[in-house]
Amino acid sequence: MSSNLSHEKLWYSLSGKFKCKCDIVWSMRIKETLFGGKRKFALVALVVIGAILLAMGTYSFWTDSESAPGNTVEAGTLDLSIDESASDTISLTNAQPGDTDSATFALQNVGSTEADHVEVDLNFNENDIQDEPADADLSTELNAQETAAMIEVTDFTYDGTDLLGNVSDQNGNGIVDLADVQSQAGSTDNLTAPSAGGSDTTELMLGVQIANDNDGSFTGTDEDIMADGVDITLDFTLNQDASQ
Numbered sequence: 703m704s705s706n707l708s709h710e711k712l713w714y715s716l717s718g719k720f721k722c723k724c725d726i727v728w729s730m731r732i733k734e735t736l737f738g739g740k741r742k743f744a745l746v747a748l749v750v751i752g753a754i755l756l757a758m759g760t761y762s763f764w765t766d767s768e769s770a771p772g773n774t775v776e777a778g779t780l781d782l783s784i785d786e787s788a789s790d791t792i793s794l795t796n797a798q799p800g801d802t803d804s805a806t807f808a809l810q811n812v813g814s815t816e817a818d819h820v821e822v823d824l825n826f827n828e829n830d831i832q833d834e835p836a837d838a839d840l841s842t843e844l845n846a847q848e849t850a851a852m853i854e855v856t857d858f859t860y861d862g863t864d865l866l867g868n869v870s871d872q873n874g875n876g877i878v879d880l881a882d883v884q885s886q887a888g889s890t891d892n893l894t895a896p897s898a899g900g901s902d903t904t905e906l907m908l909g910v911q912i913a914n915d916n917d918g919s920f921t922g923t924d925e926d927i928m929a930d931g932v933d934i935t936l937d938f939t940l941n942q943d944a945s946q
Contacts, residue, residue: 778815782940785810785903792934797912799924804857804909810900811940817895818946821939822860822906824884826850826932844930850880852927854920857909858883860893876921877913880934895940908936 785808792805811817828846844852854877858865868889872882883889896904912927913920 779813780815780817780940780942781811781813782820782938783810783812783900784808784938792908792910794910794912799912799914799916799927802856802909802911804907807906807908807936807938808903809896809905809938809940810903811896811898812900813898815942816898817940817942818944819891819941820860820893820895820904821941821946822890822893823887823937823939824880824890824908825935825937826880826884827935829931829933830929842926842928844926846932847881849927849930849932850884851875851882852913852922852924852930853880853932854911854913855879855883855909856911857907860890860906861904863893865889874921875913876919879913880910880932892944906936906938908934910934 787808789807790805792803794801794803809820826846826849828849851873852875855866855869858869866878869878869882869886871878872885873879894904896902913922913924915922915924
């Protein structure tokens, strides 16, 4: 551009228009200077902004961290066991009025967690092994509930505590029988739990007798139980909390 301006300046000078040419050159140089300054200013601004962004991207606070390993959550166990070596079963077959039998059930908590209490439920199901007598006067067919009402409970203790004191004669036959105990399950709740780890044993003892209408207390007819029977089941539950 400078070369062209020099030629134009000479041509205008010969024509007597030197002043006008000078004005043109001056104006063009002003424009070039101003626009050149803008380019320089824009370049400097971009460099400054880039430096700021770079500084912001790399700036960080100091930090340090440590870990704490070895934290464990693991559930314990409640594990109720009946010690077979210290327990037995009731077995009255071909029984007559007045016949008795008893059994002791030894309980252990072989789990790792202590329990709050033990709950015991007594249940029975009809089990007629023999046929009813041919004599119509003796062939009364009893269901499980009626048969249980003719089996007196003579001993019902847990860990030395008598539980029969909490069971009443609900059916009014003069004795506390299996049907009474079964219908009053609350009397066998909240019993002392054996310690965890199998370190001790608690025992429940159950004694029964075939009702006898000759002993003065039973108000029923003992002949009615002929050929009738029940299977007795004791369910033991080890509970962790008092609310259970």
